[in-house]
Amino acid sequence: MPMTTYHRTHEFGGSVKHLLAIAAAAATWSCSPGSKDQATTNDTTKPTAATATSSNDAGGLTGAGATFPQPLYQKWFDEYATKTGVKINYQPIGSGGGIRQFTEGTVDFGASEAPMTDEEMSKLKAPAYHIPTTVGVVAITYNVPGVTEPLKLTGPVVADIFLGKIKKWNDTRITSLNPGATLPASDILVVHRAEGSGTTFIFSSYLAAVSPAWKTSPGAGKELQWPVGLGAQGSQGVTGQIKQTAGSVGYIELAFAKQNKLGTALLQNADGQFVAPTAEGGSAAAEGAVSKLPANTDYRVSILNASGATTYPIASFTWLLVPTKPTDAAKAKRLADFLRWAMTDGQKDASALDYAPLPQSLSTRLMTRIDSIAPGGAR
Amino acid sequence: MTDGVATPITPVSRGESNGEIRIEASAIGDRIYKWATTGFALLIPGLLILVAFEVFRAGWPALSKFGFSFLTSSDWDAVNGKFGAAPAIYGTLVSSAIALIIATPLAVGVAIFLSEFAPSWLRQILAFLVDLLAAIPSVVYGLWALLVLVPAMREHLMPFVKETLHLGDFPLFSGPAYGPSMLAAGCILAIMVLPYISAVTREVLMAVPRSQREAALALGATRWEMIRDAVVPYARSGIIGGIILGLGRALGETMAVAMVIGNRHEISVSLFQPGYTMASLIANELSEATNDIHLSALMGIGAVLFLITIIVNSIARWLVWQTGRTRA
Numbered sequence: 001m002p003m004t005t006y007h008r009t010h011e012f013g014g015s016v017k018h019l020l021a022i023a024a025a026a027a028t029w030s031c032s033p034g035s036k037d038q039a040t041t042n043d044t045t046k047p048t049a050a051t052a053t054s055s056n057d058a059g060g061l062t063g064a065g066a067t068f069p070q071p072l073y074q075k076w077f078d079e080y081a082t083k084t085g086v087k088i089n090y091q092p093i094g095s096g097g098g099i100r101q102f103t104e105g106t107v108d109f110g111a112s113e114a115p116m117t118d119e120e121m122s123k124l125k126a127p128a129y130h131i132p133t134t135v136g137v138v139a140i141t142y143n144v145p146g147v148t149e150p151l152k153l154t155g156p157v158v159a160d161i162f163l164g165k166i167k168k169w170n171d172t173r174i175t176s177l178n179p180g181a182t183l184p185a186s187d188i189l190v191v192h193r194a195e196g197s198g199t200t201f202i203f204s205s206y207l208a209a210v211s212p213a214w215k216t217s218p219g220a221g222k223e224l225q226w227p228v229g230l231g232a233q234g235s236q237g238v239t240g241q242i243k244q245t246a247g248s249v250g251y252i253e254l255a256f257a258k259q260n261k262l263g264t265a266l267l268q269n270a271d272g273q274f275v276a277p278t279a280e281g282g283s284a285a286a287e288g289a290v291s292k293l294p295a296n297t298d299y300r301v302s303i304l305n306a307s308g309a310t311t312y313p314i315a316s317f318t319w320l321l322v323p324t325k326p327t328d329a330a331k332a333k334r335l336a337d338f339l340r341w342a343m344t345d346g347q348k349d350a351s352a353l354d355y356a357p358l359p360q361s362l363s364t365r366l367m368t369r370i371d372s373i374a375p376g377g378a379r
Numbered sequence: 380m381t382d383g384v385a386t387p388i389t390p391v392s393r394g395e396s397n398g399e400i401r402i403e404a405s406a407i408g409d410r411i412y413k414w415a416t417t418g419f420a421l422l423i424p425g426l427l428i429l430v431a432f433e434v435f436r437a438g439w440p441a442l443s444k445f446g447f448s449f450l451t452s453s454d455w456d457a458v459n460g461k462f463g464a465a466p467a468i469y470g471t472l473v474s475s476a477i478a479l480i481i482a483t484p485l486a487v488g489v490a491i492f493l494s495e496f497a498p499s500w501l502r503q504i505l506a507f508l509v510d511l512l513a514a515i516p517s518v519v520y521g522l523w524a525l526l527v528l529v530p531a532m533r534e535h536l537m538p539f540v541k542e543t544l545h546l547g548d549f550p551l552f553s554g555p556a557y558g559p560s561m562l563a564a565g566c567i568l569a570i571m572v573l574p575y576i577s578a579v580t581r582e583v584l585m586a587v588p589r590s591q592r593e594a595a596l597a598l599g600a601t602r603w604e605m606i607r608d609a610v611v612p613y614a615r616s617g618i619i620g621g622i623i624l625g626l627g628r629a630l631g632e633t634m635a636v637a638m639v640i641g642n643r644h645e646i647s648v649s650l651f652q653p654g655y656t657m658a659s660l661i662a663n664e665l666s667e668a669t670n671d672i673h674l675s676a677l678m679g680i681g682a683v684l685f686l687i688t689i690i691v692n693s694i695a696r697w698l699v700w701q702t703g704r705t706r707a
Binding site: 093094095096097099100120187189194195196197218219220221222223224225226229230231232233237240241244245 | 533666
């Protein structure tokens with residue numbers, strides 16, 4: 001009862017971004033019997049009319065969430081619709097919104113760059129699987145005049161740069177890693193994402209893993225209290241800011257770094273090797289981490305700073321959140337069919353868009369999990 | 380507003396006695412008209428109250444948890460759930476102030492030129508172009524600022540002020556030259572509010588009676604003296620009204636500001652340093668605010684922005700009223 005009014009009242013607010021975000025928040029924020037009823041009448045109150053319901057939504061699926069894998073998902077959904085006629089309506093409203101909508105049951109699946117916390121899982125009305133779909137790689141990019149070879153950096157050095165402890169490019173901790181490079185005595189200008197983002201979550205989780213000081217403060221999250229630097233809007237904003245500003249450093253998804261031909265740092269991995277950010281480095285991280293997983297894992301795992309000589313340390317799964325037992329039989333089949341396709345044919349699209357495909361061993365394991373998705377959820 | 384709608388309608392049918400049927404019909408029509416317009420008029424304040432209520436209710440958990448420190452603290456730490464709006468409040472007020480300081484003289488100058496000096500063909504073209512500034516979407520302004528204004532500031536203006544003028548240690552201009560800054564936000568806001576101020580001022584100046592100008596000229600005033608002493612004072616409350624309209628726009632502007640202000644939760648006296656505004660903070664963080672207190676804090680910011688807008692507008696209203704009174 002309380003939240004239903006949100007839609008109406010806020011829609012007079014202003015910018016489209018506001019609208020979308022508020023509408024998303026409104027739809028999912030707290031229990032609203034209004035919206036819940038809608039969702040459940042569609043799915044459960046008429047179990048015998050399952051076919052009728054499915055023709056209702058024209059044989060499609062709805063999803064919402066992460067923006068980080070959105071280019072890949074968009075390609076997948078287009079391709080899949082052409083191939084099978086199943087239309088998937090995906091709204092890239094952010095992981096937070098995706099989790100909220102999925103929890104409320106207003107979408108058939110959610111998508112998130114960060115695994116759901118135990119607390120978030122406890123709010124779910126029905127059990128759900130985390131299905132990794134691809135591996136995202138975050139590159140450290142910089143614009144330092146006079147530096148021609150890729151800079152070599154270690155995790156603790158990156159953390160101290162972003163903590164503001166290393167202030168100049170010619171700090172001995174950087175020069176000692178790069179004996180051949182001529183580094184200027186200029187200030188390091190840190191650029192980070194202004195809005196909450198999955199990229200920030202992956203990057204800050206990595207820094208928390210390699211630097212105790214970072215772990216204490218600011219910690220890991222989608223939106224941090226940054227000790228230094230300025231916030232630019234979106235990956236494009238960070239990219240532009242770094243391109244324009246001599247002496248700047250930031251972190252962006254691999255695809256943006258490659259498309260904009262920015263300098264990317266070689267990062268020291270857990271095996272002591274300096275590795276460039278590549279899709280292969282991301283897949284290697286997944287390979288290394290997955291081999292150690294128990295059979296009953298829920299895949300809410302971090303592959304940051306994973307072992308392996310060719311592993312790039314800042315890599316992370318991005319997940320689809322799917323109900324283990326969808327209430328609607330037709331939807332359950334559609335969802336499982338799509339996921340099977342995504343694990344096989346879909347993976348071929350990943351590297352073209354600079355996402356790292358899942359290692360074969362993992363997609364094979366995930367297939368059995370997907371096969372266990374069956375209708376018959378709570379009525 | 381309700382009075383204006385209601386009064387002309389009531390006297391029509393009440394006391395009349397001839398042609399009963401026709402009057403009945405028109406009375407019904409009148410009544411429908413009256414109630415419909417009254418309804419429309421009440422709808423707006425009704426919506427406003429509803430929005431205010433919802434924003435405060437949603438922001439209440441954060442406002443009550445942090446209390447007064449929500450307004451005074453500079454902490455904005457989503458990881459540890461600590462929220463303070465001071466930098467955003469400061470940034471909103473300062474960026475709007477910069478915008479008005481830059482835009483007001485320009486806009487009033489443009490309006491005086493258009494109403495007093497420009498030949499009518501030029502007036503129409505220029506007025507159209509200035510008004511067109513208001514039609515450009517704010518993202519486009521932001522994009523332009525990001526690609527043109529900010530680099531120009533970083534490469535020319537900031538080095539000029541810091542090195543050529545040796546003002547680098549002066550608090551207003553201290554710190555590293557990132558480019559995105561409070562000053563950049565103020566400048567882009569100035570361009571955005573200029574057409575509002577200028578359009579209102581132009582209309583007000585053109586509404587100044589001819590006799591007012593003729594009287595001044597007849598007393599031997601030059602053209603400049605006529606404008607300064609007879610035209611502008613007459614239009615003063617209208618001009619202030621235009622500035623308030625611009626201020627309202629500046630306080631609430633979101634997209635363009637978020638793109639150039641640097642989005643940093645920190646109060647810095649230096650205009651060259653990044654800052655934050657309330658509207659851009661909400662826009663940036665709402666989509667990824669996962670926990671309840673973070674969401675509530677953002678709504679709390681909305682509530683504070685709402686309050687500040689009301690306060691600023693009330694002060695401005697009072698100013699208009701004061702200037703109107705002193706003139707009379």
